[in-house]
Amino acid sequence: MDDPNDQSLTGSIKRDVRSIVQHNVVTCPPDFSLQQATREMFDNHCSSVVIVEDGRPIGIWTEADALKINYDHLNQATTLIHELMSTPVSTIALDASLDEATCLFRRNGLRHLVVIDEAEKLSGIITQSDVVIHQDVAYFLRMSEVSTILPQQQPTQVDQLSSLPDAISAMRASQTDCILVTVNEQPVGMLTERDVVRLIALDQLHRPLYEVMSTPLISVSENMSLLSARALMERRHIRHLCVTCADDCVCGVVSFADVLANIEQAYVNRLRDALNNRTADLAQSENSLNMAKALIDASMDGIMVTDENGIILSVNPAFTILTGYSEREALGQRPSLLSSGKQGPDFYQNLWAALKKNGSWQGEIWNRRKNGEVYPEWLTITVVHDARNKRRLYAAIFSDITERKKSEAIIENLAYYDPLTKLPNRQLLFDRLDVAMATAHRMKQGLALLFIDLDLFKRINDTLGHSVGDEVLCEVADRLRRCIREGDTVSRIGGDEMIILMTEMEHTDSIHRVVQRIFRALEESINVAGHELHLTASLGCSIYPEDGTDRDTLLKHADTAMYRAKSNGRNSFQLYSADMNRTSMQRLSLESRLHTALSNNELFLQYQPKLELGSNRIVGMEALLRWNDREQGVIPPDQFIPVAEELGLIGKIGAWALEEACRQCKEWHDAGYADLHMSVNVSPQQFTRRDLADDVEQALGNSGLPPAKLDLEITESCAIQNIDDVLEPLNRLRQQGITVSMDDFGTGYSSLSMLSQLPLDQLKVDRSFISGIPERSQDQELVSTMVLMAHNLGLNVVAEGIETDKQHQYLQQIGCDQGQGFLFNRPLPPEDISKLLIH
Numbered sequence: 001m002d003d004p005n006d007q008s009l010t011g012s013i014k015r016d017v018r019s020i021v022q023h024n025v026v027t028c029p030p031d032f033s034l035q036q037a038t039r040e041m042f043d044n045h046c047s048s049v050v051i052v053e054d055g056r057p058i059g060i061w062t063e064a065d066a067l068k069i070n071y072d073h074l075n076q077a078t079t080l081i082h083e084l085m086s087t088p089v090s091t092i093a094l095d096a097s098l099d100e101a102t103c104l105f106r107r108n109g110l111r112h113l114v115v116i117d118e119a120e121k122l123s124g125i126i127t128q129s130d131v132v133i134h135q136d137v138a139y140f141l142r143m144s145e146v147s148t149i150l151p152q153q154q155p156t157q158v159d160q161l162s163s164l165p166d167a168i169s170a171m172r173a174s175q176t177d178c179i180l181v182t183v184n185e186q187p188v189g190m191l192t193e194r195d196v197v198r199l200i201a202l203d204q205l206h207r208p209l210y211e212v213m214s215t216p217l218i219s220v221s222e223n224m225s226l227l228s229a230r231a232l233m234e235r236r237h238i239r240h241l242c243v244t245c246a247d248d249c250v251c252g253v254v255s256f257a258d259v260l261a262n263i264e265q266a267y268v269n270r271l272r273d274a275l276n277n278r279t280a281d282l283a284q285s286e287n288s289l290n291m292a293k294a295l296i297d298a299s300m301d302g303i304m305v306t307d308e309n310g311i312i313l314s315v316n317p318a319f320t321i322l323t324g325y326s327e328r329e330a331l332g333q334r335p336s337l338l339s340s341g342k343q344g345p346d347f348y349q350n351l352w353a354a355l356k357k358n359g360s361w362q363g364e365i366w367n368r369r370k371n372g373e374v375y376p377e378w379l380t381i382t383v384v385h386d387a388r389n390k391r392r393l394y395a396a397i398f399s400d401i402t403e404r405k406k407s408e409a410i411i412e413n414l415a416y417y418d419p420l421t422k423l424p425n426r427q428l429l430f431d432r433l434d435v436a437m438a439t440a441h442r443m444k445q446g447l448a449l450l451f452i453d454l455d456l457f458k459r460i461n462d463t464l465g466h467s468v469g470d471e472v473l474c475e476v477a478d479r480l481r482r483c484i485r486e487g488d489t490v491s492r493i494g495g496d497e498m499i500i501l502m503t504e505m506e507h508t509d510s511i512h513r514v515v516q517r518i519f520r521a522l523e524e525s526i527n528v529a530g531h532e533l534h535l536t537a538s539l540g541c542s543i544y545p546e547d548g549t550d551r552d553t554l555l556k557h558a559d560t561a562m563y564r565a566k567s568n569g570r571n572s573f574q575l576y577s578a579d580m581n582r583t584s585m586q587r588l589s590l591e592s593r594l595h596t597a598l599s600n601n602e603l604f605l606q607y608q609p610k611l612e613l614g615s616n617r618i619v620g621m622e623a624l625l626r627w628n629d630r631e632q633g634v635i636p637p638d639q640f641i642p643v644a645e646e647l648g649l650i651g652k653i654g655a656w657a658l659e660e661a662c663r664q665c666k667e668w669h670d671a672g673y674a675d676l677h678m679s680v681n682v683s684p685q686q687f688t689r690r691d692l693a694d695d696v697e698q699a700l701g702n703s704g705l706p707p708a709k710l711d712l713e714i715t716e717s718c719a720i721q722n723i724d725d726v727l728e729p730l731n732r733l734r735q736q737g738i739t740v741s742m743d744d745f746g747t748g749y750s751s752l753s754m755l756s757q758l759p760l761d762q763l764k765v766d767r768s769f770i771s772g773i774p775e776r777s778q779d780q781e782l783v784s785t786m787v788l789m790a791h792n793l794g795l796n797v798v799a800e801g802i803e804t805d806k807q808h809q810y811l812q813q814i815g816c817d818q819g820q821g822f823l824f825n826r827p828l829p830p831e832d833i834s835k836l837l838i839h
């Protein structure tokens with residue numbers, strides 16, 4: 001229930017008797033007659049008189065007592081009050097709580113309590129009504145109706161002609177404080193205990209009832225709220241109301257006491273609940289206190305409480321573990337006991353300012369243990385108030401963060417340094433570059449970014465393994481460190497790419513000097529795991545502010561210059577120039593057009609015949625890809641296939657080339673040239689990013705070309721780099737009858753053991769060896785050795801790029817099986833090949 005009184009009731013528990021006591025008590029000495037005493041009550045409109053001796057209450061006589069007397073044998077003028085009073089009198093102290101008073105009223109069935117001071121002298125009186133009325137009882141009264149307090153028994157009635165003593169006896173017999181007086185059994189008036197007191201006081205007990213009864217009768221409906229009923233009684237200075245039912249008949253009498261009793265019941269219930277709650281709250285808070293203490297004791301964090309003056313009042317066990325000071329050593333000291341001297345006065349000023357402003361402070365601080373060791377801790381200080389004394393206290397909670405700081409340092413190292421070479425990483429380079437650019441701008445100086453890429457480093461990794469590659473990188477990093485000035489940064493930004501940031505540059509001469517140092521440093525061979533390796537590097541450089549005023553532009557331009565150096569033949573250096581930008585813009589545009597080349601049908605195949613050198617008979621064709629670009633016209637594969645590989649487009653393009661070559665070959669088969677073989681170039685990504693075997697099977701299935709007529713050309717580097725990815729699909733395809741050729745043989749580093757591992761059918765000797773024939777005897781010997789070796793391995797040999805008769809003759813002489821080259825045919829469109837086949 002939503003009860004607005006909970007608050008006041010809980011509040012009342014805390015109030016004391018002093019707050020409601022009535023000090024104007026009607027008193028009389030014990031030798032007062034009953035009449036004198038009642039006269040005092042009557043004159044003062046009081047319901048009781050306290051009999052006092054030497055200022056101390058010795059008894060009390062109340063309106064209720066008036067009914068206990070037999071007036072037939074009593075002389076009110078001579079009967080002394082101390083003979084009739086209730087004694088000993090129930091008293092309560094001024095500072096007793098109202099709940100104590102309520103308990104006394106209920107336990108002893110009292111309606112009055114005499115209030116005494118510390119000297120036990122009379123101080124005042126409280127009635128049960130006072131306690132109840134002092135609560136905000138409107139709520140209860142509004143909620144209840146008069147009918148709820150109607151006594152069970154019908155009101156006692158006496159005829160108006162009855163004598164007054166008979167009427168009082170009837171009242172006493174029915175144990176009520178009021179009776180109805182009737183005429184012809186109709187209620188017309190009322191006699192109450194207050195009337196009796198009045199009659200005693202005025203010596204009118206002999207008068208007829210109808211003269212002294214209270215009239216008129218004031219009636220209310222049984223549905224009236226108790227709040228209205230109480231208000232009516234207070235307004236009319238009456239203590240009883242007649243109650244009428246639906247048929248307007250009198251059905252009872254209710255008294256002020258009845259109203260109070262009802263409130264009292266609700267009040268007492270509420271009071272009991274409030275007390276129960278308070279007990280539960282107390283138990284809970286005691287519980288919480290115990291728990292808090294246990295937590296503080298068990299806490300891994302050190303806890304220290306100081307008073308307002310900074311004197312340590314308490315510490316927990318973790319404090320001792322962390323600082324080395326026992327509780328006894330710490331109490332009474334100041335926190336400066338732990339001071340390391342590492343923080344200056346400013347630090348403490350800020351700390352106190354924050355504490356004042358926010359009531360708390362949090363941060364890192366260096367403290368000293370008892371053994372002198374200085375350590376970092378994370379400290380939280382909070383202002384708290386001592387509940388009992390309302391003192392301001394400071395609670396400090398701290399933890400040792402030595403380990404955390406160590407981990408942070410490791411993480412920072414990982415975040416800013418390359419774990420392999422210990423060089424600054426990309427992030428740190430960027431940070432330093434930003435700072436360097438700002439400084440250069442302020443000081444009107446230049447700076448340079450030197451992009452270094454090791455030539456053919458990938459080959460070292462692929463052929464000799466990553467651990468050798470790693471050692472090479474560490475050695476290169478060391479050598480580069482020695483080439484730069486203090487204040488410059490050499491960083492590794494990934495793989496074999498390193499960048500040197502040179503600051504305070506005034507002239508490009510200094511760049512050239514550093515570049516020369518780098519070339520010299522790399523000239524010397526590197527010995528790793530028994531291998532003597534010769535390294536070269538391609539270097540590109542961009543200069544601030546000429547080549548860019550922001551980080552990304554400078555990096556991009558250094559990278560572009562490095563690529564230019566690489567394409568210039570490696571082991572060279574290139575300063576960035578705006579021209580290069582143009583080239584890279586062109587490449588960008590090419591990239592975007594290449595994305596749609598396939599869907600726009602801009603790709604097509606040309607075919608170059610392969611001849612049997614013994615008979616000069618055409619035995620096969622090599623499919624060669626072309627791109628008819630709408631902007632640049634026909635673009636050769638050397639220019640766009642590496643781009644397609646970089647963009648990840650070669651998988652789809654390669655699958656299309658396979659499909660188209662098989663379809664075309666089948667067309668020629670159907671035209672009567674069923675012996676013709678078709679060779680198709682395959683890119684490494686067709687093994688790694690796609691399932692080559694699936695693509696091949698699909699192309700064969702769609703075209704109907706027999707598998708034995710398809711030859712796949714893979715390059716040496718493709719085989720070396722992806723030996724694991726390559727073996728399984730090639731074996732699967734070879735089982736179906738497809739043949740495999742190794743293209744560009746002699747340009748890579750493939751070993752004999754690798755050759756024997758691969759499922760090969762033929763080797764294609766690279767054009768670069770053929771072109772040296774017959775002038776270069778070394779090439780001649782190399783080619784004849786290759787043919788011999790291939791035959792020993794059971795492989796067929798194809799010579800590429802035969803341009804002259806002499807080459808043709810020499811190859812025939814050494815027993816080379818097949819050849820292709822401009823001497824016979826250039827790559828041709830399929831229609832031309834068809835014509836060629838007919839002739």
Ligand SMILES: Nc1nc2c(ncn2[C@@H]2O[C@@H]3COP(=O)(O)O[C@H]4[C@@H](O)[C@H](n5cnc6c(=O)[nH]c(N)nc65)O[C@@H]4COP(=O)(O)O[C@H]3[C@H]2O)c(=O)[nH]1
Nearest residue numbers: 624625636637638657681682683801802803820821822827
């Ligand atoms: N100077 C000279 N060159 C000759 C002679 N005979 C043939 N050639 C050229 O040598 C290349 C032979 O192809 P490749 O070594 O497989 O080298 C191919 C191959 O690696 C790649 N390629 C071509 N088509 C495809 C394809 O469909 N897929 C893949 N992945 N690569 C392809 O592009 C490379 C270049 O192809 P092309 O420009 O068509 O160049 C062809 C051909 O035109 C000659 O006597 N003298």
